[in-house]
Amino acid sequence: MEAFQYYTPTKVIFGKDTHKQVGAVIRSYGFTKVLFHYGSGSIKRTGLYDQIVASLNEAGVAFVELGGVEPNPKISLARKAAKLAAEEKVDMILAVGGGSVLDSSKAAAAGAANGCDPWLFSIGERKPEKSLPVGAVLTISAAGSEMSNSCVITNEEGWLKRGFNTDLNRPLFAVMNPELTYTVSPYQTACGITDIMMHTLERYFCFNADNHLTDRIAEGLLKSVIEAGKAAIENPCDYEARATLMWASSMSHNNLTGNGRDYFMRCHQIEHELSGMYDRVAHGAGLAVVFPAWAKFIYKNERALPHFCQYATRVWGIDMDFDHPERTALQGIEATEAYFKRIGMPVRLSELDIDDTKFDEMAEKCTFFGKRVLRDYIPLGKEEIMEIYRLGL
Amino acid sequence: MEAFQYYTPTKVIFGKDTHKQVGAVIRSYGFTKVLFHYGSGSIKRTGLYDQIVASLNEAGVAFVELGGVEPNPKISLARKAAKLAAEEKVDMILAVGGGSVLDSSKAAAAGAANGCDPWLFSIGERKPEKSLPVGAVLTISAAGSEMSNSCVITNEEGWLKRGFNTDLNRPLFAVMNPELTYTVSPYQTACGITDIMMHTLERYFCFNADNHLTDRIAEGLLKSVIEAGKAAIENPCDYEARATLMWASSMSHNNLTGNGRDYFMRCHQIEHELSGMYDRVAHGAGLAVVFPAWAKFIYKNERALPHFCQYATRVWGIDMDFDHPERTALQGIEATEAYFKRIGMPVRLSELDIDDTKFDEMAEKCTFFGKRVLRDYIPLGKEEIMEIYRLGL
Numbered sequence: 001m002e003a004f005q006y007y008t009p010t011k012v013i014f015g016k017d018t019h020k021q022v023g024a025v026i027r028s029y030g031f032t033k034v035l036f037h038y039g040s041g042s043i044k045r046t047g048l049y050d051q052i053v054a055s056l057n058e059a060g061v062a063f064v065e066l067g068g069v070e071p072n073p074k075i076s077l078a079r080k081a082a083k084l085a086a087e088e089k090v091d092m093i094l095a096v097g098g099g100s101v102l103d104s105s106k107a108a109a110a111g112a113a114n115g116c117d118p119w120l121f122s123i124g125e126r127k128p129e130k131s132l133p134v135g136a137v138l139t140i141s142a143a144g145s146e147m148s149n150s151c152v153i154t155n156e157e158g159w160l161k162r163g164f165n166t167d168l169n170r171p172l173f174a175v176m177n178p179e180l181t182y183t184v185s186p187y188q189t190a191c192g193i194t195d196i197m198m199h200t201l202e203r204y205f206c207f208n209a210d211n212h213l214t215d216r217i218a219e220g221l222l223k224s225v226i227e228a229g230k231a232a233i234e235n236p237c238d239y240e241a242r243a244t245l246m247w248a249s250s251m252s253h254n255n256l257t258g259n260g261r262d263y264f265m266r267c268h269q270i271e272h273e274l275s276g277m278y279d280r281v282a283h284g285a286g287l288a289v290v291f292p293a294w295a296k297f298i299y300k301n302e303r304a305l306p307h308f309c310q311y312a313t314r315v316w317g318i319d320m321d322f323d324h325p326e327r328t329a330l331q332g333i334e335a336t337e338a339y340f341k342r343i344g345m346p347v348r349l350s351e352l353d354i355d356d357t358k359f360d361e362m363a364e365k366c367t368f369f370g371k372r373v374l375r376d377y378i379p380l381g382k383e384e385i386m387e388i389y390r391l392g393l
Numbered sequence: 394m395e396a397f398q399y400y401t402p403t404k405v406i407f408g409k410d411t412h413k414q415v416g417a418v419i420r421s422y423g424f425t426k427v428l429f430h431y432g433s434g435s436i437k438r439t440g441l442y443d444q445i446v447a448s449l450n451e452a453g454v455a456f457v458e459l460g461g462v463e464p465n466p467k468i469s470l471a472r473k474a475a476k477l478a479a480e481e482k483v484d485m486i487l488a489v490g491g492g493s494v495l496d497s498s499k500a501a502a503a504g505a506a507n508g509c510d511p512w513l514f515s516i517g518e519r520k521p522e523k524s525l526p527v528g529a530v531l532t533i534s535a536a537g538s539e540m541s542n543s544c545v546i547t548n549e550e551g552w553l554k555r556g557f558n559t560d561l562n563r564p565l566f567a568v569m570n571p572e573l574t575y576t577v578s579p580y581q582t583a584c585g586i587t588d589i590m591m592h593t594l595e596r597y598f599c600f601n602a603d604n605h606l607t608d609r610i611a612e613g614l615l616k617s618v619i620e621a622g623k624a625a626i627e628n629p630c631d632y633e634a635r636a637t638l639m640w641a642s643s644m645s646h647n648n649l650t651g652n653g654r655d656y657f658m659r660c661h662q663i664e665h666e667l668s669g670m671y672d673r674v675a676h677g678a679g680l681a682v683v684f685p686a687w688a689k690f691i692y693k694n695e696r697a698l699p700h701f702c703q704y705a706t707r708v709w710g711i712d713m714d715f716d717h718p719e720r721t722a723l724q725g726i727e728a729t730e731a732y733f734k735r736i737g738m739p740v741r742l743s744e745l746d747i748d749d750t751k752f753d754e755m756a757e758k759c760t761f762f763g764k765r766v767l768r769d770y771i772p773l774g775k776e777e778i779m780e781i782y783r784l785g786l
Contacts, residue, residue, distance in 0.1 A: 001571075001636040003408025008401055014653070015396025178394075212620065213637045216613030224606040243394040244606045247652065256649070259640065260407070 001211045001260035008254045010147045011173040014247065016239075018177045019137045020051060022094070023059030025173055026135065031091035034135075036065040037081055037105045039097040043139065046183055052096055052137065064088045069097060071282060072275055073104040075119045075155045082111030082118055085132060092133040092172065099143020099195075105134045106151040106169045122153050122162040131168040137175045140184055141245040142192030142284060144199055144253025146174035154276055160365065161276030174250065178242035186233050190343040191284025193229040193245065197222060197336075198267060198287045199252035205307050207377045208262040218257040219314045221248055226315075226339060233343050264375040267294050270385055273362035274354070281352055288345035289352065293392035295333040297384070300326055301377040308332055349392045359389045394604045394653035401647045403540045404566040407640065409632075411570045412530045413444060415487070416452030418566055419528065424484035427528075429458040430474055430498045432490045436532065439576055445489055445530065457481045462490060464675060465668055466497040468512045468548045475504030475511055478525060485526040485565065492536020492588075498527045499544040499562045515546050515555040524561040530568045533577055534638040535585030535677060537592055537646025539567035547669055553758070554669030567643065571635035579626050583736040584677025586622040586638065590615060590729075591660060591680045592645035598700050600770045601655040611650040612707045614641055619708075619732060626736050657768040660687050663778055666755035667747070674745055681738035682745065686785035688726040690777070693719055694770040701725055742785045752782045 013025065026034060036052065043049040056063055066081050085093060085108055095105035109132035111118030120126040136146045145151070149170050152163035184192070204218045228244035235241070251257065271286040299308045309325050312318040312332025321328045337347050346352050363385040367373065374380035380388070406418065419427060429445065436442040449456055459474050478486060478501055488498035502525035504511030513519040529539045538544070542563050545556035577585070597611045621637035628634070644650065664679040692701045702718050705711040705725025714721045730740050739745050756778040760766065767773035773781070 001408075001633060001640075003411065004405075006405040006407065009404075011402075012397075012399040014399065015394075018396065210633070212633075213614065213617040213641055216617045217610050220609030220613040221606065224609045227605065240394060240603070240605075243653070247394075248606055260636070 023055035033062045036063045039069045073100040078107035081108035085112035096137045098140030099145040102145035121164040133172040141249040142195040147250045147254035161272040194284040202265045203258035206261040206263040211260040266374040288340040304377045416448035426455045429456045432462045466493040471500035474501035478505035489530045491533030492538040495538035514557040526565040534642040535588040540643045540647035554665040587677040596651035599654040599656040604653040659767045681733040697770045
């Protein structure tokens with residue numbers, strides 16, 4: 001087990017109708033004015049917007065609002081939110097939505113508190129010294145941003161997608177009512193399931209020290225998500241399934257499944273270039289293509305193989321073929337691919353109408369223009385990343 | 394899944410040599426004076442005391458000290474610590490030890506901050522409104538107090554053992570170096586293993602809503618602890634095993650394994666009367682006797698039986714006997730009992746030189762002198778509690 005720090009200060013308020021408490025929760029911290037940040041406006045159609053406003057009014061919390069956050073949130077809107085938060089001197093930012101709204105809020109909170117362009121944090125030119133508190137009312141189970149230290153933003157100039165991690169990014173509170181996800185479409189639900197699984201799998205396939213306890217927790221979480229995922233796709237109003245996905249999304253990315261490991265989110269990095277380049281690609285859908293391609297590229301590696309066998313046997317219940325462990329490993333990868341298909345995800349780039357035209361450019365960007373290799377069982381440079389894209393064709 | 398709040402603000406700093414950072418950690422919060430609270434003085438023999446003092450001195454943190462915390466920590470010493478903390482106007486209490494030192498520190502912190510006798514919190518006559526911060530350097534993997542909201546104290550007048558739970562009890566930080574537990578005796582190690590397992594099992598055997606995700610996490614944790622427990626008893630300096638036990642102790646009691654469940658720590662309540670009455674009984678050893686007795690009392694209950702079957706098959710790998718589920722359930726209980734024996738725990742009261750003389754008195758106390766029944770699959774009143782003690786003979 002590697003040394004680690006674990007810090008998850010976010011207060012989780014989980015259960016039916018909890019979103020109606022949000023005004024009171026905000027007041028419990030002594031805050032009286034917030035920036036209410038949200039997405040495309042679906043919260044107006046579902047009535048959630050009105051319920052949030054009612055809760056804020058009832059608690060005597062004043063607010064300014066900014067909607068319009070898109071999937072793969074853009075730096076231009078985050079800059080606008082930062083400016084508004086600073087000008088209006090709000091106490092905190094209330095993010096009502098999923099990972100995109102949360103990440104836009106985090107970037108804005110850091111920008112407002114430090115009085116600078118939040119993109120500087122994304123490209124590592126500045127480190128935030130403080131941030132405004134961010135609170136969440138979660139409406140999509142996927143990104144885990146509601147408890148995580150990460151914030152991923154896309155810059156439309158050059159379509160660069162970049163993240164920055166700091167404990168300052170961890171939300172103050174997260175209100176989670178699984179019922180709010182009943183209206184999430186099957187496709188978006190499946191994208192979320194994939195994202196949750198990938199947050200766990202990226203940490204699970206770690207290339208250094210073993211950590212049996214974290215392995216077991218990750219396997220338990222994966223088995224629950226696989227089961228609940230099928231149930232939620234079949235019956236969007238299955239509370240238990242929606243609750244499992246929502247809570248798993250948080251635990252998959254608050255580092256519970258990464259403690260004591262040395263890991264690197266390489267599939268995420270490889271995918272970011274995909275959805276950064278092709279804005280129509282949902283992050284989860286991109287991951288459903290990248291993971292099998294990456295896994296097929298790496299699984300025969302002598303340190304990777306035992307991990308893939310453990311994954312296949314413990315998570316998918318596949319019998320171990322001790323004479324041919326690579327067959328067991330491959331069966332686990334194929335089971336994952338079959339599951340992604342079953343819940344309606346693409347597993348090949350062709351299903352996303354993507355050919356090899358941009359592989360060179362994406363791989364180049366993924367290496368930060370030759371400035372880095374991705375850490376993995378073997379280092380992934382431009383050639384390896386291109387090969388992984390090719391395996392996704 | 395029931396509604397829940399999850400709040401674990403404790404910053405965990407985990408790994409080799411981390412205790413040498415404690416002075417710097419304290420300074421990172423801006424604190425300059427602490428009450429250094431510890432136990433019997435074993436930390437002086439092992440050299441830990443000197444290392445802590447060196448770290449405090451190096452960071453410029455002044456301290457007053459109070460040792461002498463005993464297992465089943467006493468209110469008399471906690472009162473003394475509260476007085477000292479208040480008089481010396483310390484910024485926080487640094488607990489160096491295990492659960493007993495932590496609980497003594499928590500009681501003292503609440504007493505000092507609220508200016509009253511901390512026993513009032515234990516008996517529910519007052520609720521703490523604030524508390525001093527408590528930080529921990531952990532030396533025993535067992536109680537999980539380093540991340541928990543609980544504090545259990547014994548009053549020597551009448552030998553009452555009582556706890557109070559509040560988020561104010563959650564430590565600010567916990568420094569965890571598994572190497573510090575290398576010197577814990579096999580018996581104390583086994584007591585700790587039992588305590589860790591019981592913190593998980595009490596929540597696992599919940600009598601209302603299902604929660605498959607939390608089930609799976611609990612099962613993974615139990616399997617890891619069972620494996621690591623054997624390894625740590627066989628080789629006290631097995632870092633991986635000690636690390637697994639230490640991290641599991643925190644996760645077993647920070648409510649990760651209880652989220653979304655309605656549960657009640659009934660075996661703990663029944664055991665508290667045992668170690669409250671017989672001060673020689675270590676809490677873990679008492680639990681090793683109480684759990685099998687309680688399990689044999691309850692497992693045939695129609696709502697309990699499926700849980701016991703799930704436990705037997707998933708945690709112990711026992712084949713399900715679908716024609717006779719009660720046989721499967723009993724095999725799981727027996728496997729637990731056999732494991733407790735193997736690691737050197739008593740599993741019968743006779744091994745602790747306890748007969749039925751005090752059963753009536755203990756059961757009476759456990760019902761708060763007739764004022765409560767324990768919540769369980771069926772309510773446990775005085776008669777049921779006495780029957781459980783009898784099954785432990």
